[in-house]
Amino acid sequence: MGEPCPPHPHTHSGAALSLSPVLWGWFELRWAQGGPWGHPACGGAAQCHQTCSAAAGPAGLAANMKLILIFSALIGASLCLETFVGHQVLRIKTKNEEEVKQLQLLESLEHLQLDFWINPSGPALPVDVRIPAASVQSVKAFLESQGIQYSILIEDLQDVLDKERQDMAESAQRQRSTSSFDFGAYHTLEDINAELDQLASEYSFVEKIQIGESYEKRPLYVLKFSTGGSNRPAIWLDAGIHSREWVTQASALWIANKIASDYGTDESITSLLDKMDLFLLPVANPDGFVYTHTSNRMWRKTRSKIPGSICVGVDPNRNWDAGFGGPGASNNPCSDSYHGPSANSEVEVKSVVDFIKNHGNFKAFLTLHSYSQLLMYPYGYKCTRPDDYAELESLGRAAANSIRSLYGTTFQVGPICSTIYQASGGSIDWSYDNGIKYSFAFELRDTGRYGFLLPANQIIPAAKETWLGLLKIMEHVRNKSS
Amino acid sequence: MPGLRASPPALLLLLALALPRGSLAVQQLEPGSRSAAAAARVALQYRNFQAGSLGGLRALGQVRKATLKNIPESGHKYYLQFSTEDYRTGEDAGNCLATVLFPKKKSRPVVSIKCSHTKDQKEIQEEDNKFYQRIRHQSKPITASNIPDSYGNIEPALEPVWALAVAGSSSIMWEKSTETLGYFLAQVKSARQWMRKDDFIEFDYTVLLHEMPTQEIISCHMRLTWLPGQPLKVKHFCAPEGHGAEQGSGAESGSAAGPAAEKGASF
Numbered sequence: 001m002g003e004p005c006p007p008h009p010h011t012h013s014g015a016a017l018s019l020s021p022v023l024w025g026w027f028e029l030r031w032a033q034g035g036p037w038g039h040p041a042c043g044g045a046a047q048c049h050q051t052c053s054a055a056a057g058p059a060g061l062a063a064n065m066k067l068i069l070i071f072s073a074l075i076g077a078s079l080c081l082e083t084f085v086g087h088q089v090l091r092i093k094t095k096n097e098e099e100v101k102q103l104q105l106l107e108s109l110e111h112l113q114l115d116f117w118i119n120p121s122g123p124a125l126p127v128d129v130r131i132p133a134a135s136v137q138s139v140k141a142f143l144e145s146q147g148i149q150y151s152i153l154i155e156d157l158q159d160v161l162d163k164e165r166q167d168m169a170e171s172a173q174r175q176r177s178t179s180s181f182d183f184g185a186y187h188t189l190e191d192i193n194a195e196l197d198q199l200a201s202e203y204s205f206v207e208k209i210q211i212g213e214s215y216e217k218r219p220l221y222v223l224k225f226s227t228g229g230s231n232r233p234a235i236w237l238d239a240g241i242h243s244r245e246w247v248t249q250a251s252a253l254w255i256a257n258k259i260a261s262d263y264g265t266d267e268s269i270t271s272l273l274d275k276m277d278l279f280l281l282p283v284a285n286p287d288g289f290v291y292t293h294t295s296n297r298m299w300r301k302t303r304s305k306i307p308g309s310i311c312v313g314v315d316p317n318r319n320w321d322a323g324f325g326g327p328g329a330s331n332n333p334c335s336d337s338y339h340g341p342s343a344n345s346e347v348e349v350k351s352v353v354d355f356i357k358n359h360g361n362f363k364a365f366l367t368l369h370s371y372s373q374l375l376m377y378p379y380g381y382k383c384t385r386p387d388d389y390a391e392l393e394s395l396g397r398a399a400a401n402s403i404r405s406l407y408g409t410t411f412q413v414g415p416i417c418s419t420i421y422q423a424s425g426g427s428i429d430w431s432y433d434n435g436i437k438y439s440f441a442f443e444l445r446d447t448g449r450y451g452f453l454l455p456a457n458q459i460i461p462a463a464k465e466t467w468l469g470l471l472k473i474m475e476h477v478r479n480k481s482s
Numbered sequence: 483m484p485g486l487r488a489s490p491p492a493l494l495l496l497l498a499l500a501l502p503r504g505s506l507a508v509q510q511l512e513p514g515s516r517s518a519a520a521a522a523r524v525a526l527q528y529r530n531f532q533a534g535s536l537g538g539l540r541a542l543g544q545v546r547k548a549t550l551k552n553i554p555e556s557g558h559k560y561y562l563q564f565s566t567e568d569y570r571t572g573e574d575a576g577n578c579l580a581t582v583l584f585p586k587k588k589s590r591p592v593v594s595i596k597c598s599h600t601k602d603q604k605e606i607q608e609e610d611n612k613f614y615q616r617i618r619h620q621s622k623p624i625t626a627s628n629i630p631d632s633y634g635n636i637e638p639a640l641e642p643v644w645a646l647a648v649a650g651s652s653s654i655m656w657e658k659s660t661e662t663l664g665y666f667l668a669q670v671k672s673a674r675q676w677m678r679k680d681d682f683i684e685f686d687y688t689v690l691l692h693e694m695p696t697q698e699i700i701s702c703h704m705r706l707t708w709l710p711g712q713p714l715k716v717k718h719f720c721a722p723e724g725h726g727a728e729q730g731s732g733a734e735s736g737s738a739a740g741p742a743a744e745k746g747a748s749f
Contacts, residue, residue, distance in 0.1 A: 003604075050566075057738075058579045184634075186632070186633050219626065231512060292632075293632075297632045297669070298668060298669070298690065300697060315697070328695070330696075335696070335698065336696065336697040336698045336699070337695075380688075412514045414514070416579050418515070418516070419514075419516060420695070421516070421694070421695035423695070446540070448523075448541070448542075448666040450539055450571075450630060450634050451666050451668050451692055452635045452668060452692070453630045453631075453632065453668070453669060454631050454634050455630070455633070455634030455635060456634060456635075458634070
């Protein structure tokens with residue numbers, strides 16, 4: 001009762017007169033008994049349509065109908081301000097000028113409170129009219145008696161308005177949700193997965209896909225950014241392969257939102273996604289990530305059981321099939337850089353390998369780590385230069401310059417082996433040796449003051465500057481991937 | 483004397499022969515090189531410990547120049563020029579010149595270091611006194627854990643406790659460092675103050691060190707005493723690596739190995 005009717009473009013403001021059901025019933029009865037106005041007419045039910053058209057002459061019945069409508073409207077006004085319950089919208093198809101004139105007559109009866117969405121003007125054009133609930137039957141009866149064809153566009157307008165309001169509320173709720181997700185804070189796996197759902201539901205070109213399961217059976221979710229095409233050249237980006245490097249998962253979320261929300265307005269992002277697809281894996285090691293929340297903030301590896309050892313977990317960035325088992329990885333299961341029993345033994349690694357191989361059209365492989373502020377390309381497993389050294393070094397420097405342009409943060413550029421240390425079984429070595437030329441690994445902020453425990457107020461600055469570096473690389477890849 | 487005047491070239495030759503081969507092997511390093519940065523870090527760890535000052539703690543800025551010299555029978559010696567930042571604020575703190583010798587025989591690095599400063603001594607002393615007072619003014623012994631917490635937060639009240647841990651753990655990190663192994667303070671796991679009758683401040687700490695390039699997390703126990711203007715006194719013991727201690731991604735269950743004698747331990 002206290003709720004105002006939702007505003008509608010076609011609504012007349014003010015009261016709509018309608019006949020109470022009791023009075024209407026009385027009139028029906030009178031009619032059926034052959035009432036004071038002569039010929040029994042249809043009570044407006046659709047089943048009468050044919051008989052009505054045949055039974056009574058158009059002019060006489062129209063006049064009767066007119067009087068009935070006038071009476072019913074004048075008597076027993078009941079207030080209906082708040083809802084459009086039972087209101088119907090009809091589309092009337094006139095066949096000739098005569099029928100148009102009839103509708104114009106109807107239109108002139110103001111007390112009927114008919115709301116013409118498309119006014120009767122000529123026989124060729126349809127006429128749309130909203131009819132208050134109480135008038136629905138009588139108007140239909142009139143149309144039928146005149147042999148004027150109509151169809152029901154909206155059965156019950158209130159239903160439509162209710163649904164619309166619900167949609168708007170849900171959309172607003174979604175708006176609140178994605179804009180209320182705090183990208184400048186660290187989140188649990190549940191919250192991150194919920195945000196992935198939000199992004200996928202809010203943006204038509206964003207899809208959440210599952211590429212596999214972790215050791216402890218957690219889904220490995222990838223966000224696919226694709227504006228069309230079929231198996232377009234693609235870019236891979238992952239974060240959190242080492243679970244304690246929290247700024248990377250957090251940055252990946254910010255980056256996902258940045259790309260999704262700026263597509264269509266940002267020239268660079270738009271031209272990138274118009275040509276290429278992007279696949280983003282924000283939490284590459286969900287088991288480890290959960291463990292950093294529940295048990296040990298410094299956990300790095302996966303959580304797989306190792307046969308014959310009391311120690312748990314494999315360093316997922318020593319487990320790729322690139323110089324596997326070589327220098328820079330440990331064969332001790334208790335070590336934080338344990339390479340695992342065999343290459344791709346970790347399902348978290350194998351899932352990515354299989355996905356990328358099956359896709360077959362990846363042009364770039366980018367991975368986020370922390371900390372140290374480095375921007376590296378292959379190789380790690382050997383200290384010799386890759387064939388594309390010159391191009392990768394140059395592109396790396398350009399990306400590092402982009403990063404520095406924002407807050408002055410300096411990233412060292414170079415091959416893994418000389419920039420950080422020799423390390424075998426790394427992901428970008430694998431991707432490079434498997435034909436993905438643009439393979440880069442980032443080590444984000446800081447350089448050791450906070451290390452893994454980077455304060456949350458540095459998440460967004462870190463994400464923003466890193467994004468500039470990533471974008472620089474992606475633009476280059478796009479230009480080269482015509 | 484005609485004989486001498488005639489023989490300078492011969493003298494030089496003699497000199498060259500007399501010196502051991504390869505002793506003049508000097509290598510310019512890229513300022514961005516990993517080993518140069520690691521050596522500079524060791525030098526700063528040594529200074530942060532030796533200076534015994536919380537207000538004067540510094541972090542590495544950028545390496546400007548680096549040279550590596552092989553000294554046979556001795557070890558590798560780094561000659562470094564680098565900029566520094568205030569550890570807490572990140573502000574420019576001045577430049578340093580340092581040498582770092584990583585001995586061939588397994589012992590701690592030998593460091594000499596001299597720095598310019600942007601803050602004058604008086605200012606640093608005042609900050610130290612402030613830190614000191616903040617700790618002394620507590621009526622009860624301070625206990626704390628997880629500094630910073632998982633989210634990188636350090637409670638303002640605990641900042642002096644953290645700074646003291648940075649200074650103290652610097653001694654551990656300097657002593658453990660080698661040319662290939664470096665350390666960062668990952669987290670102060672626990673801190674417990676011991677009240678003293680004299681003016682000294684005394685704390686027990688458990689600190690987690692992040693070891694590179696192994697990526698291991700080493701747990702160390704540290705007992706230190708401090709008075710502004712006095713050198714820090716630190717005793718430490720680090721848990722043996724690789725098995726037992728689950729600080730990084732090591733063993734799953736509790737420690738099976740007992741505490742073994744660890745080089746550098748001084749309990």
